[in-house]
Amino acid sequence: MKTIYFDKDIPRILATKAAARCMKPLLYTGLNAVKYARNLPDPPLPADDWVRVENIVCGLCGTDMSFFQATTGTDSAFEPIPGSRRTYLGHENVGIVVETGSAVTDLKVGDRVTIRAYMAGCDTKGITPRCPYCEAGDYNFCLNYGAPSPYDLPVTGAGWGDRFIYPARGLAKVYDELTDEQAVMVEPACVSIHSVLCAPPEPGEKVLVMGCGTIGLGVVQALKVVQPECEVWILERVPSKQAFAQRLGADHVLSGDLYEATSKLSGGSPVYRGMGGNAYFFGGFDRIYDCIGGNWSNHTAVRLLRARGTLVKIGHHMRSITFDESPIWWQELKLVGVDAHGMETWQGRRLYTFDLAQEWIRDGVYSVDGFVTHHFPLDEYKQALKLALENPPDVIKIVLDCK
Helix, strand or coil: CCCEEEEEEHHHHHHHHHHHHHHHHHHCCCCCEEEEEECCCCCCCCCCCEEEEEEEEEECCCHHHHHEEEECCCCCCCCCCCCCCCCCCCCCCCEEEEEEECCCCCCCCCCEECCCCCCHHHHHHHHCCCCHHHHHHHHHHHHCCCCCCCCCCCCCCCCCCEEEEEEEEHECCCCCCCCHHHHCHHHHHHHHHHHHHHHHHCCCEEEEEEEHHHHHHHHHHHHHHHHHCCCEEEECHHHHHHHHHHHCCCCCCCCHHHHHHHHHHHHHCCCCCCHHHHHCCCCCCEEEEEECHHHHHHHHHHCCEEEEEEECCCCCCCCCCCCCCCHHHHHCCCEECCCCEEEEEEEEEEHHHHHHHHHHHHHHCCCCCCECCCCCHHHHHHHHHHHHHHHCCCCEEEEEEEE
């Protein structure tokens, strides 16, 4: 069994943080807190409702990059929560079930699956009975995030490996009509779709999508599915991604001075300027979907919203940030957090985001064509991460081939 994991070793984590700040080449050496175990024995299934999965492909996402750079801060809400010594990387996977426990009824050997519940909780640790959130399908709000598993878990693995074991209820079956290349995009598509359904726009609203990586491009597309009559601007510096977003439904590219441009398009006030380049105006977008995260994007987003506008927070870096909160109370802004995916209400139905995303991809409502731009063998994961961190213009989604 092969698996790539984050080792909760404090000295190594501190060294990784230091390397990420001032000596990036050291990230790709043995000091990194992310490790690759290549020759582990296959563990037995710890309970009769678990399965063994053989991975085909797995995507690389921002969470994996955060672990590789050890970005989580000691002042983050994640820090005080008890956790396991190892966090296994990779959750945008496609794999084949190769073994099932005797109590598994909804999956069989040969089924393709993808990880649905990834964050620690009832559906990843095998905790029974499930907490109310997990029972309702909103697994990311699990009340047992910090609770231990009832089993003495072996090395379980996840998407960045050749095989892993998992509770069956934490997986989603991949639709037969989807190719592997489409299926590896289901999880990121779920994030984009869930983000829009958490705070859908109204007809005629002026909407800004900040950042057109994988998630932002998906948000653009989901906005036009959910509310075709909204007007979508994008904030993105790379011309090829601007063009891709426009093919997916974006109406405009926000360019030039962001404050002047936003005031003009929204019929706002003059832009007032103070010390040190400080700027503010009255008016702005009805709704902003921030797919970047961090100090600058938060500071900027709350200043580009109209009074009682809505900021949908998608991008994050697993650490606390600093920004001017004055516009939030001054303009009575609404902040909506987005935690990946869960359950959705769509056209009178209640279903997992994973089913809705697969339906949309299968039926041609939501396209993932052109999102996967690079493939790397599993053994070359460091080269894949290096490319992701360098982020040249032609990169959208990087995928590891696990077989």
